[in-house]
Amino acid sequence: xxxxxAAAIAGYVFKDKVGMEFPPPFPWQFTCCGANNYTDxxxxxxxxxxxxxxxxxxxxxxxxxxxxxxxxxxxxxxxxAWMKKNILxxxxxxxxxxxxxxxxxxxxxxxxxG
Numbered sequence: 001x002x003x004x005x006a007a008a009i010a011g012y013v014f015k016d017k018v019g020m021e022f023p024p025p026f027p028w029q030f031t032c033c034g035a036n037n038y039t040d041x042x043x044x045x046x047x048x049x050x051x052x053x054x055x056x057x058x059x060x061x062x063x064x065x066x067x068x069x070x071x072x073x074x075x076x077x078x079x080x081a082w083m084k085k086n087i088l089x090x091x092x093x094x095x096x097x098x099x100x101x102x103x104x105x106x107x108x109x110x111x112x113x114g
Contacts, residue, residue: 032075033057040074 034040
């Protein structure tokens with residue numbers, strides 16, 4: 001339980017670094033490109049060399065898309081909008097998990113007494 005709290009705090013503290021570490025299929029789910037926008041890929045050596053972006057930035061799969069991408073919102077903005085839209089579901093899931101973990105701690109303490 002404490003490890004999960006520490007992980008949540010670490011996730012918040014390092015949220016800027018986490019924004020660049022999502023796996024490639026992730027942007028397709030949110031139709032986004034880069035953390036802020038497609039120019040974020042200019043700092044990655046693999047894409048900086050030939051001035052391209054990943055195919056996940058393409059809305060239409062064409063050969064020239066990864067050279068001239070269509071402007072897209074950043075993934076941070078897309079995730080933030082999704083979280084605001086679904087905050088009740090996210091909070092309910094988090095509270096449900098916390099409830100069962102606390103229940104487990106209580107039962108473990110009861111077993112230790114008996």
